[in-house]
Amino acid sequence: MQFHIKKNKNIIHGVLLLDKPYGLSSNNALKKIKYLLNAKKVGYTGTLDPFATGLLPLCFGEATKFSNYLSEADKYYEAIIHLGITTETGDIEGKIIDFNKNIPNSIEIIEKILINFHGKISQIPPMYSALKYKGIPLYKYARSGITIKRKLRYIKIYKITIIDYTIPYLTLRIHCSKGTYIRVLSEDIGKMLGCGAHLKYLRRIGIDKLTLDKCLNIDTIIKYSEYERISSLIPIDILLSSFGIIYLSDLLSKRFLHGQNLFLSDENIYILIKSGFISNNKVRVYNKKNCQFLGIGFINNFFLLTPVRLISLF
The missing domain is CATH 3.30.2350.10 (Pseudouridine synthase)
Known part of the structure; x- marks a missing residue:
């Protein structure tokens, strides 16, 4: 045995x-x-x-x-878009559904088109995505030949930089908000260029900092x-590198970890204001003595600190 x-x-x-x-x-x-x-x-x-x-x-x-x-943070990607070929899924894994040989031969044409994709734009989430409808991912409906109506959503493209254009491959670096589908962006760029496109390669190179x-x-x-x-x-x-920071004494740290609201000291208020902190926002909270991370707090206009999410390592 x-x-x-x-x-x-x-x-x-x-x-x-x-x-x-x-x-x-x-x-x-x-x-x-x-x-x-x-x-x-x-x-x-x-x-x-x-x-x-x-x-x-x-x-x-x-x-x-x-x-x-x-x-919730911003994302950074490097993407290669294949112009002239449209696929069922919007990427290389899908079945080819259209060819178009009228591909731009000038990078200037593409630069003019990309201007339309900066700032706040709308997208319709693709059927081949993990978004759920009635508890089932959309891609499962798509594989069964069922199309579900999806709501328009708004995302933000902060910057698109052309890294290379070797026909038919367009290489971009993209800084965007959460919820952005680069596959959809690739398809929309192809549509506006009049030749169609799909996403050949995608690499996420950054999230926030x-x-x-x-x-x-x-x-x-x-x-x-x-x-x-x-x-x-x-x-x-x-995970919270973009949040403001405050430090608490041992006594206040214990009170914070017990869920108590605290008024900030003048020293902490000065540090927050100097760092450009905006009121009605969340901050990282630390024990001043040992620099132990305690959790996240919310600060209102009167600099009252309210615990939001605490760690339990003690």
Whole structure:
């Protein structure tokens, strides 16, 4: 008779910045890393399609409480758009449904068109997406030949930069708001150029202030020991790098962690004002003595600090 000893899961807290490879879904990437770190609790923020690569933050333990704040942040992508070919899904994984040889031969034509895509624009989410209708992802309806009416949504394109144009491939760097579908953007650019297009390549290179610089790929993580894997986690507050910061004394830290409202000291008010903080906003809160991250607080016009989300590491 054989006996198998079940290894206890590691209770760990922090963020791992994964460089997701081509062909792996975000969920499968999550499962793989969860297994490698033997982690008890893990989630991700900002889904990437299987054919897309790049920055995928994985949140462990208490970090999962704050993952939704990063989902709200701006995104940065590098994309290659294939002009002249339209596909069923808007990307390379779909069946080709149209060819058009009337591709622009001048980058100036494309530059004039791209002006129309700066600022606040509307998009209709694609059928081949993870958005749900009656609890079922839209892509499952699409695969069954069913089309669901989708609501128009507004997103913001802050900047589109042409990196290269080698006919028929247009390479762009895009800074956009949350909820932007680069596949839809590619198709819309193709429509406005009159030749059609689909997304050939997509790589997420940034989310808010997070970049690929500190990312690890799966092959590297596999070579690490379990200790090295866990040591690769970065602090939870990296998810909130765009938030203002305040520091509390030991006494006020305890009161904050007990959910009490606090009036800020003149010192903290000065720091916030100097940093350009806007009232009625959220801040990162730390213990001044040991710089321990305590959670997120909301500050009103009277500089009253209200706990919003707290960590439970004590």
